[in-house]
Amino acid sequence: MTSLASERSWLLDPSVLKLVHQCRRLIHTEFGVKLHLTEEHLEQQLADYARKTRSSQLTRVWETLKERVPQLNIEPEEEDDALKRNYRGQVIADAPPASAEQDEEGQIDPPRKKKVIYRGQVVG
Numbered sequence: 001m002t003s004l005a006s007e008r009s010w011l012l013d014p015s016v017l018k019l020v021h022q023c024r025r026l027i028h029t030e031f032g033v034k035l036h037l038t039e040e041h042l043e044q045q046l047a048d049y050a051r052k053t054r055s056s057q058l059t060r061v062w063e064t065l066k067e068r069v070p071q072l073n074i075e076p077e078e079e080d081d082a083l084k085r086n087y088r089g090q091v092i093a094d095a096p097p098a099s100a101e102q103d104e105e106g107q108i109d110p111p112r113k114k115k116v117i118y119r120g121q122v123v124g
Contacts, residue, residue, distance in 0.1 A: 010069045011037065019065045023050070026058040033093055043072055052090070 011017055024035050027049045035045055050062035066072045085092045116123045 008037075008042075010071060013068075016065065016068055019061055019068070020046070022061050023058060023065065026053075026055060026061065030055055030058070031093065047072070 011020065020037070023046055027046070028034055030053060031049060033049070035042060035049075039045065046062065046065075050058055053059060
């Protein structure tokens with residue numbers, strides 16, 4: 001916990017904290033995602049959403065925040081775009097990992113037929 005506190009010491013400055021709250025509010029309005037100050041990769045998430053945004057206001061606030069806190073100059077993580085899920089051209093933030101139910105041949109097990117019980121009797 002002390003390492004997290006020492007890494008987040010930049011959040012103790014009220015002017016920087018105000019900018020972070022403004023970024024969080026703008027991200028919540030545009031993407032519908034609530035970011036918490038206690039999240040482990042807050043800086044990375046702020047940077048990712050600032051890169052994805054269409055809002056010039058969020059971009060300006062993020063640039064101001066990066067100028068005040070040099071620790072926030074984070075390069076984007078290189079990820080494989082094929083593994084990300086898209087919706088209308090935008091990557092979904094919390095994409096689940098690939099299905100673990102695949103066999104060695106790469107085939108997915110077919111779903112089991114559900115028993116239908118009607119008045120105590122198995123039907124179909």
